[in-house]
Amino acid sequence: MKKVIISMMVVFAFALVAYAAATGPATIDLAQKFEVAAPTKKAVQFPHATHQGKLQCVDCHMTDKGGALKNQKTGAALELKGVKGMKNAAHDDFCWACHVEKKVPQGKSCTKCHK
Numbered sequence: 385m386k387k388v389i390i391s392m393m394v395v396f397a398f399a400l401v402a403y404a405a406a407t408g409p410a411t412i413d414l415a416q417k418f419e420v421a422a423p424t425k426k427a428v429q430f431p432h433a434t435h436q437g438k439l440q441c442v443d444c445h446m447t448d449k450g451g452a453l454k455n456q457k458t459g460a461a462l463e464l465k466g467v468k469g470m471k472n473a474a475h476d477d478f479c480w481a482c483h484v485e486k487k488v489p490q491g492k493s494c495t496k497c498h499k
């Protein structure tokens with residue numbers, strides 16, 4: 385009996401690790417990810433898990449496994465590397481576009497994301 389329980393726990397632990405790997409990190413440093421070279425604002429610590437709980441993977445990614453991000457305005461794949469300045473694609477084509485559409489409270493307030 386004990387052996388059965390232990391092997392079940394091992395299987396469960398592996399399943400958890402596999403699940404975490406498949407859904408990506410719970411929080412993601414986007415200044416690092418989007419290669420912000422000369423930051424003027426605090427790096428965005430993106431609450432990935434929180435969003436996953438409210439939305440479908442394909443609302444943000446091109447596939448339900450993650451991978452390339454989706455431009456919220458055109459639905460095409462979005463490359464976000466070397467983000468700089470206020471008028472950037474991370475704001476206009478991704479985060480802000482959805483926050484406005486979904487009427488997220490303070491969805492464009494600087495300190496909601498840069499904190």
Ligand code: HEC
Binds near residue numbers: 444449
């Ligand atoms: C609100 C938008 C959003 C939703 C919903 C979302 N993601 Fe993500 N995801 C991101 C962002 C932003 C990143 C970080 C940027 C990147 O990796 O290109 C990311 C990163 C990832 C990564 C890590 C990629 C890497 O290179 O390390 C995986 C894996 C992933 N997501 C899978 C998923 C899966 C599976 C779902 C659905 C269960 C999901 N995501 C839902 C926005 C989202």
Ligand code: HEC
Binds near residue numbers: 479482497
């Ligand atoms: C496809 C839609 C979508 C995209 C894209 C999106 N968000 Fe959100 N975001 C939401 C929704 C919906 C909520 C509200 C969740 C709730 O009900 O509290 C939210 C809430 C948040 C919150 C508050 C979370 C909390 O704990 O209260 C932060 C911070 C945030 N988003 C940051 C970002 C950043 C940074 C990006 C871009 C990298 C982004 N979001 C892209 C839909 C989106």
Ligand code: HEC
Binds near residue numbers: 467475479483491
């Ligand atoms: C919904 C989330 C969100 C909100 C709200 C937001 N930003 Fe951003 N911003 C981002 C993301 C994501 C990046 C790219 C990653 C990073 O810089 O951490 C970024 C990058 C930037 C950059 C370029 C990088 C840098 O540090 O210089 C500036 C400037 C900026 N934001 C200014 C602002 C200002 C000013 C406001 C308020 C008017 C604001 N942002 C509101 C998500 C947001």
